Amino acid sequence: MANASVLKFFDCNCAFGPYRTRVFRFARTAGELIDEMDFGNIERALVYHTAMRFDHPAVGNWLVVRETRGQPRLLPTLALLPSQTGEQQPLKLLLSLMRQHGVRALRLFPDEHRYFLDDVTWGDQMAVFMERRIPLFIRASLDKIAGLLRSFPNLVVVTGSQGANPLDRYAWPLVEKFPNLVFETSGYLVDGGIEEFCKRYSARSLVFGSGFPDNAAGAAMLTLARAEIDDADRQAIARDNLCRLLEEASLP
Amino acid sequence: VNPSPIAREYLEQGYSATCPIIDMHGHLGPFYGCYLPSSPLERMRHRLKRCGVRRIVCSHHSALACDAAFGNDLMQEVVRGHPDEFLGYWVINPNYPEATARDLQSFYRLRSTVGVASVLPIGVVGFKFWPDYHLVPVTSPRYAPALEYADAHRLLVLVHTFGESPFDAPGMLAEVGKRYPRARFLMGHSGYGEWEKSVEVARELPNVYLDLTSVFQALDFAQMPGGSLMPRAPALSPHVNGLIEYMVATAGSEKVVFGSDLPWYSQHYHAGAVLFAHISDEARHDILHRNAERLLGQHLSAG
Numbered sequence A: 001m002a003n004a005s006v007l008k009f010f011d012c013n014c015a016f017g018p019y020r021t022r023v024f025r026f027a028r029t030a031g032e033l034i035d036e037m038d039f040g041n042i043e044r045a046l047v048y049h050t051a052m053r054f055d056h057p058a059v060g061n062w063l064v065v066r067e068t069r070g071q072p073r074l075l076p077t078l079a080l081l082p083s084q085t086g087e088q089q090p091l092k093l094l095l096s097l098m099r100q101h102g103v104r105a106l107r108l109f110p111d112e113h114r115y116f117l118d119d120v121t122w123g124d125q126m127a128v129f130m131e132r133r134i135p136l137f138i139r140a141s142l143d144k145i146a147g148l149l150r151s152f153p154n155l156v157v158v159t160g161s162q163g164a165n166p167l168d169r170y171a172w173p174l175v176e177k178f179p180n181l182v183f184e185t186s187g188y189l190v191d192g193g194i195e196e197f198c199k200r201y202s203a204r205s206l207v208f209g210s211g212f213p214d215n216a217a218g219a220a221m222l223t224l225a226r227a228e229i230d231d232a233d234r235q236a237i238a239r240d241n242l243c244r245l246l247e248e249a250s251l252p
Numbered sequence B: 001v002n003p004s005p006i007a008r009e010y011l012e013q014g015y016s017a018t019c020p021i022i023d024m025h026g027h028l029g030p031f032y033g034c035y036l037p038s039s040p041l042e043r044m045r046h047r048l049k050r051c052g053v054r055r056i057v058c059s060h061h062s063a064l065a066c067d068a069a070f071g072n073d074l075m076q077e078v079v080r081g082h083p084d085e086f087l088g089y090w091v092i093n094p095n096y097p098e099a100t101a102r103d104l105q106s107f108y109r110l111r112s113t114v115g116v117a118s119v120l121p122i123g124v125v126g127f128k129f130w131p132d133y134h135l136v137p138v139t140s141p142r143y144a145p146a147l148e149y150a151d152a153h154r155l156l157v158l159v160h161t162f163g164e165s166p167f168d169a170p171g172m173l174a175e176v177g178k179r180y181p182r183a184r185f186l187m188g189h190s191g192y193g194e195w196e197k198s199v200e201v202a203r204e205l206p207n208v209y210l211d212l213t214s215v216f217q218a219l220d221f222a223q224m225p226g227g228s229l230m231p232r233a234p235a236l237s238p239h240v241n242g243l244i245e246y247m248v249a250t251a252g253s254e255k256v257v258f259g260s261d262l263p264w265y266s267q268h269y270h271a272g273a274v275l276f277a278h279i280s281d282e283a284r285h286d287i288l289h290r291n292a293e294r295l296l297g298q299h300l301s302a303g
Helices: A030-039 A050-054 A057-068 A091-101 A119-132 A142-151 A168-177 A193-200 A219-225 A231-248 B005-013 B041-050 B061-065 B068-081 B097-113 B141-152 B170-179 B195-204 B243-250 B267-275 B281-300
Strands: A010-016 A044-049 A074-076 A106-108 A136-138 A157-159 A181-184 B021-028 B053-060 B086-091 B124-129 B156-162 B184-192 B208-211
Touching: A010 A030, A010 A050, A010 A231, A030 A044, A030 A074, A044 A050, A044 A057, A044 A231, A050 A057, A057 A074, A091 A119, A119 A142, A142 A157, A142 A168, A168 A181, A168 A193, A219 A231, A219 B005, A219 B267, B005 B267, B005 B281, B021 B041, B021 B061, B021 B068, B021 B184, B021 B267, B021 B281, B041 B053, B053 B061, B053 B068, B053 B156, B053 B281, B061 B068, B068 B086, B068 B097, B068 B124, B097 B141, B124 B141, B141 B156, B141 B170, B156 B170, B170 B184, B170 B195, B170 B208, B184 B195, B195 B208, B195 B243, B243 B281, B267 B281
Parallel strands: A010 A044, A044 A074, A106 A136, A136 A157, A157 A181, B021 B053, B053 B086, B086 B124, B124 B156, B156 B184, B184 B208
Antiparallel strands: none
16 A cells, blocks of 8 residues: 555545534634644645534635635535525525635535425425536435435435444445435544445545544544555545545536 | 654554554444444454554453343453454343353352452453443442452453433443442543543542543434434534543543444544544553553453
8 A cells, every 4th residue: 555644635524613512622713724634634625614504604604715715725615505594695696606706515504504405495406506516515314315315316415424323224225326425434434434335336435524623633534544445546535536526516 | 744653653554563552442243233344353353453453352242232141252252262362341231130140150260260360261351331221320239249349359341431321421430430449440432422521530530541432523313323322412512623632631641541442443543533633642652552551461461
């Protein structure tokens, strides 16, 4: 195996900003996050601001764009809400804002923001995201993800940061059914899990995430760095797959 | 950039010759609640080598999940067959006190047949309690005979602990730790979520240690394997980065031991959290192997 210290990591799941509950170590600002990334061997990150998840998305979306401006190692994402309540810009304007601010992926927090993940709630938006291949990073249990994908089977969905318990009995049938379902690795810590996934399916369906600061920095990075997979797959998961997903997103 | 030469070694070759791992919390066999690719024994042995693990101390899933006697026998087979890789915990199921009594009687008999130094079968270092799943509080009198035996012989007792649990919350382990001061307790999962209480207990009680197994990721309480009543307490902190720095600063690195739950979780995942925490290399040595060396003592030379 090649020297893992030269691997390039592009982290799809990390956050900066304050928390209302005690977090022992986190990055309050984009600058602090970059310091943590340097220490943790991470080159770039697709980030969210904690206010996108724990405050109102409108607040967090504004903050993440503002705070990542001038930080080429940090790419912002925006949090999405259902359209019906009118709290979010109309879809056409949202897509235009994404283009303007260099945003190529969206995040959904259905547990924190309390909405259904189904075609009743999302019928007006998901078809557009599916057609444009805009990656949706969804923090939700796999049964909810499966419900969404049954209605929108070609949606590009990235998920997986759902805690420690190995979920492959849930996950693998979904991988076989939905071609654009991708798992990020911050919660994929079952021993030998990455290896099994690559052997049975494809490294193309995995992207690296640290889960910082929900999860301990360094843990997911070393797991992938030392996984028993070939070096091309390792680099694909560490960085290249996420680059591909973002490049494939089509904005008007 | 992380200046630790130990971290660099693990990153570049997957292990460290000068700072190996002794894993104080492992298991053997498949588990009912999930698929574990590394549960076949040969696969597990291969994984231990890759991570530079000098020894792992395991209980058997079958002993925990269903039949303690059957599983404890399976554990002993592995320990006897691979003494330089595995040590064992004897699972106590408090729902069957007559079985515990039989076990303890057999241990007493060992001393007359094997010698006074043998208070447990060869390669077995102590007991494993699983209160959240056996649904008996660790403070219950049903655990007392095993705890008295552990106290009399300074045995290790690995207790699954979980924040706000009615069976094994860190405050309950404190109660047991005070009642049996010669037994040495490992708080499995460090009382997940009730971090401040767990660290306080480890700091205050010389015979209680924090175990790092499975503490490095935010848990989704909705997806715990069936059979456990582990609480879904929203008050428990779901953000764990920096926990190890807090443990080391508050309880001291000499009160923290490495565990991975292998074959559940990657040892590199757990090692990565230790290696990329903002602590000293001396603290890393304590956590990854030195504390375990002190706790296991002569068991490490027995292989």
